[in-house]
Amino acid sequence: MILQLLQNLTSRSGIIIILAFLLSKNKTFKRLVTKKDLSLVDKISMSILFGVFGIIGTYSGIKIGVAPGSDAIANSRVIGVFVAGWLGGPFVGILSGIIAGLHRWVIDIGGFTSLACGLSTVVEGLIAGYSSRKFNNVKTDWIWALIMGAFSEIVQMMIILVIAKPFNQALSLVKIIWFPMIFVNSIGIAVFIGITQQIFLEKEQVAAEKAELILKIANKTLPHLRKGFNTETAKLTAQIIYDMTDIDAVAITDDEKILAHVGEGSDHHKSGSIPMTDLTYKVIKSGKYEVAKNKEEIGCKYEKCSLLSAVIFPLKERDKVIGTLKLYKSQKPGITSLDLKLAQGLAKLFSTQIELSKIDYQRKLLVQTELKILQAQINPHFLFNSLNTIASFIRTKPDKARQLIIHLGDYLRQNMTVNQDEIDIYKEIFHIKSYLAIVHARFGDKIKIDFDIEEGLKIKIPPLILQPIVENAVKHGLKNINDGIEIKIIAKDEGEYVKLSVIDNGVGIEKSILEKLFLETDNDSCIGLRNVDKRLKYKYGSAYGLEIKSELGKGTTINIKIPKLKANTKGGIV
Template sequence: MPDTALISAGAGFAAGVAITLALVIARRIARASRELGSDADRAAYTTLHIAGLAAQALRGGRRSTGSVRAARHLRTLLGAEAVAIVVGEEAHVSSASAERETEAGAALEAEALRFARRVEQSGRRQVSARTGVEGLEAVGAPIAIEGEPWGTLIAFDRSVRAPLVRAATEAAEWCAGQLAISALEASRSALAEAELRALRAQISPHFIYNALTAIASFISTDPPRARELVLEFADFTRYSFRRQGEFTTLADELGSIRSYLELEQARFGDRLRVRLQIAPETLTAVIPFLSVQPLVENAVRHGLEKGERGGTVRISSADDGTHTEITVEDDGAGADPESLARLLGDTAPMQHVGLRNVDTRLRQLYGDGSGLVVETNVGAGTLVRMRIPRSQPLHEVERVETREDADRTNGGGGAR
């Protein structure tokens, strides 16, 4: 009897533990369900996720692999039997049942091309209850970017009803929007490259002539100094004409500026004085390539070059936690404050293309409020300030080969 009671008590305890565990598990499941949201929330998340994948694929433009992936994701979104994106004479098809290599897949491609011609000729959405593929109906809508035809989106299904017609039309317009964004990004990249070419063109024959003349003046009187200036000239041109990357570090930019100032001081001697106040923590800051150097060149060329007494160029940087602030100041001729707007505007004279170019690039990259701040007055010099965000995870920096790197590559025989 005692044994029976003990067994009963043990069974009751085990049952209690099981019930408790079940309650805990049920509570965790319920909590997880609440965290994931309602069925509508989960459906919205899934839709957005698939749309994001389709957008990423579309950004590849006319490349067939991107269009095929986009068609696959759009088929999932539309719930259709098959979806085709037709561009020119190519049909990129995704089907739930037919692969491209099969006879059914080839028939779908042929029908997509035929139906796309019908949509292109009309310039409007088309619906067909009878297609060249047995058992499938179709709806096709044009994809146009700024009014120009780009391609056609076609959805095939067993029965094309009003919801699929509306969804396919909206999907075609969505595709057009994504492609327009992709085209805009490509245009911005091309513009950035053109602006860099304009800055490189600023390295004028006048500067090259003056630099080489200064080097030549030391050949007979101070050969070691002449050799050093040749190396500075090589470093300056190597950096200025490099092809990789739209971004650099402040340290690399300052290295090129040092070479430039060495060459200019060889011309001006004691008339050109340079003061640096660089916070060490700012040296790793990511900045647009050729953004500080044009400011220094502007200070020398337009602030000091014409004056007989010369002057001082001050370059400073500081970190305020969220931004790196860089300033370039000279005590040269200055300018009329009323001309400042024209200086950075479309009517600025060509000799100020460097300032205007840097200002435009900063605004494009970081917003309209991130352009250059210029303080100047006649006879009071000029101060130019820029503020660069410290956090720029999307901007990659290509490392620039230094003279020390070249020396190591050549076995350490570089002249110093």
């Protein structure tokens, strides 16, 4: 009898699993189970949904006759209720348990096990809810779900023995159903959780692909937008987006006219056109994005325009709207949520790049006029890579992610401190450690870092002197190095000056490049080192520039001498 019950219960619980699989393809269900912060409405909706799963589990159960007039139901009601608590927490677990448990009691009021089964359903929802809190790092881990599901079913058997009367009939029932229900339902719970796990993995994969696409677009558009925000750079940027996505048309505007339009509609949405669509003006005025779901909402005055939907995001320089990015679709289903996120990511990225182009322009002016401090720039690729690294640790190592966020904040804060003449040397070292902590998290064992910093150094140095050198060692040292790279940073008191050294065993610098390293050229790969050299010579004199020793294939050593004498304002020391 037990074997037959096991077979029947397995086949009937399969109904719930099939429904779970079909439901996992529903967009609304996906949004609900992957949402981080559930509202009260979300929790109630989730409770009702999984409560219905519990009711289905009851109706698909198998009637067991223990004695005349003492029937019970071997069922899979717990699957829906347990999954509700596991995914939604205690509130959802209890409420869905009440829904399914109350239904079990109502359909057989006064029945042999109706009260025990109804109560145990609520208890199992509660167990699942608090279990998900305890194992919140593995919320969708089917192994833990299997274990806790089996435990909750054991609890149900105990409740039946305590509440169902007479006891000898309750004991006879438990002897029959305990193994089939614990075995089948715990596996059913694990399978259900495994299905939801695929939803999380699918979401992460889509997010990763979207991030990768945005970064690829960033790599291609960065050289253009760094030259400024104008018709030429906008056209090249729009063309890149159009070529790399399935968007039917891409447009970029400033706050007055269309700078570029690539794709469908380019015959009448022409560069330099005034006026633009009404929706574009609305975005420029409000500073908030808009989605047009039809031609009328787009507001194009051309009757034969084939563009059916659009998303428009503002491009900002700080808090000021300076233009818009527009993505169009000419076919149904129109603009999707992925298109919306793509536009949002690109708009933020381009706004940052446009701001960086202004900073780059200011830096060139400062170099030409030989001001004391050259504008330091945050490398956007490093920033994006840092954010991706942090994102990868958030689920697996949240404590590590928090540490990296602190390091990134310290790094960015120091990078923005360009209005100080001098900072304490240990503050600069701290800045380098923040940078390298993020780099080490990204590359792992491929990069080894060693600090040899003498204690008690009482000297101040120009800000952002070491960081470009260390960044250069990381960037170029890792090229073609399969075994990784070792970087050593040394600070020693040499009497009249403090000697700072950055030593790596990377690919080294070719002699021909080394000879032209400090010449004013368009070689952007050397601009960081040139800036450091210029700043040192301006502050301390021509004898205090960078000393670089490099051998191809063996590594590079860069030395800096910081004199212990006060710098004057004319590029020498006194």
